[in-house]
Amino acid sequence: MNIGQASERSGLPTKTIRYYEQIGLLRPGRRDNGFRDYGKREVHELRFIARARGLGFSVEECRHLLALYRDEGRASSDVRETAQVHIEAIRAKIEALRSMEKTLAHLIERCAGDERPDCPILDGLSGD
Amino acid sequence: MNIGQASERSGLPTKTIRYYEQIGLLRPGRRDNGFRDYGKREVHELRFIARARGLGFSVEECRHLLALYRDEGRASSDVRETAQVHIEAIRAKIEALRSMEKTLAHLIERCAGDERPDCPILDGLSGD
DNA sequence: GCTTGACCTTCCAGTTACTGGAACTGGCAC
DNA sequence: GTGCCAGTTCCAGTAACTGGAAGGTCAAGC
Numbered sequence: 001m002n003i004g005q006a007s008e009r010s011g012l013p014t015k016t017i018r019y020y021e022q023i024g025l026l027r028p029g030r031r032d033n034g035f036r037d038y039g040k041r042e043v044h045e046l047r048f049i050a051r052a053r054g055l056g057f058s059v060e061e062c063r064h065l066l067a068l069y070r071d072e073g074r075a076s077s078d079v080r081e082t083a084q085v086h087i088e089a090i091r092a093k094i095e096a097l098r099s100m101e102k103t104l105a106h107l108i109e110r111c112a113g114d115e116r117p118d119c120p121i122l123d124g125l126s127g128d
Numbered sequence: 129m130n131i132g133q134a135s136e137r138s139g140l141p142t143k144t145i146r147y148y149e150q151i152g153l154l155r156p157g158r159r160d161n162g163f164r165d166y167g168k169r170e171v172h173e174l175r176f177i178a179r180a181r182g183l184g185f186s187v188e189e190c191r192h193l194l195a196l197y198r199d200e201g202r203a204s205s206d207v208r209e210t211a212q213v214h215i216e217a218i219r220a221k222i223e224a225l226r227s228m229e230k231t232l233a234h235l236i237e238r239c240a241g242d243e244r245p246d247c248p249i250l251d252g253l254s255g256d
Numbered sequence: 257g258c259t260t261g262a263c264c265t266t267c268c269a270g271t272t273a274c275t276g277g278a279a280c281t282g283g284c285a286c
Numbered sequence: 287g288t289g290c291c292a293g294t295t296c297c298a299g300t301a302a303c304t305g306g307a308a309g310g311t312c313a314a315g316c
Binding site: 069107119 | 172175176179180182183184193196197199200201202203204205207208209211212214215218219221222225226228229231232233235236239240241242243244245246247249250252253254255
Binding site: 130131132142146161162163164 | 291292293294295
């Protein structure tokens with residue numbers, strides 16, 4: 001099938017699919033006319049990548065996961081470790097964001113938000 | 129003072145300070161020898177930017193906040209709105225990350241993580 | 257046979273917020 | 287005058303796409 005169909009079935013934009021090919025993530029065959037040709041397997045792998053990206057894995061992590069997925073002789077410990085490292089990064093990000101949210105919420109709470117210039121948010125940012 | 133001092137006092141790398149100047153966020157004066165010259169006010173503003181960035185505001189948001197900070201006639205509602213929009217973006221990110229974390233934690237939990245190839249994480253990604 | 261339109265191709269540039277490196281100058285100690 | 291640190295500019299690279307230009311393919315309709 002053409003890239004448009006593959007896009008529809010994988011949920012990825014054609015631009016993204018071409019990009020993944022460019023960086024060597026997934027190389028489909030070509031027809032005589034130069035069009036990319038996707039089969040069931042390729043679409044399946046595109047969906048795999050889409051899901052992994054949806055869980056926040058970087059493209060390089062996706063490359064690694066895909067390699068493991070393709071490798072029948074993989075050890076599940078490899079996958080688990082990759083996922084473990086990633087989930088810890090996610091947790092760290094959540095913590096960082098929560099801390100920002102808390103600080104910001106405090107500042108916003110104190111701000112009148114009217115036409116006057118006094119502003120605890122700016123005061124907080126300026127270091128008072 | 130020179131950029132090195134300003135860097136030390138603001139906590140921002142010199143590269144970053146030069147970058148902020150390049151995009152017109154903060155323009156220090158110059159000495160005869162061409163070196164940038166920072167005063168108390170500039171360092172104060174650099175710290176302002178550093179704090180805002182630390183709370184996750186984009187550089188463009190920082191530009192806006194800095195303009196408000198400089199404007200004695202600002203309305204605090206402007207600041208509050210900017211912060212409100214931002215905190216909602218933060219909350220959305222937290223939610224997205226939490227959802228990723230939950231899904232991933234479930235998958236990791238089920239994975240033996242040994243030398244065998246069977247892996248619920250890969251199964252989950254492949255859509256089974 | 258020709259045109260239209262949807263879909264495909266490649267390539268180049270832009271996005272965010274820096275960061276690294278090269279090549280050169282300023283200013284001071286020895 | 288030589289070394290050295292700290293300053294200068296400019297160019298390129300990062301992550302993961304995304305938009306747009308310029309042009310080729312193919313089936314359908316007139």
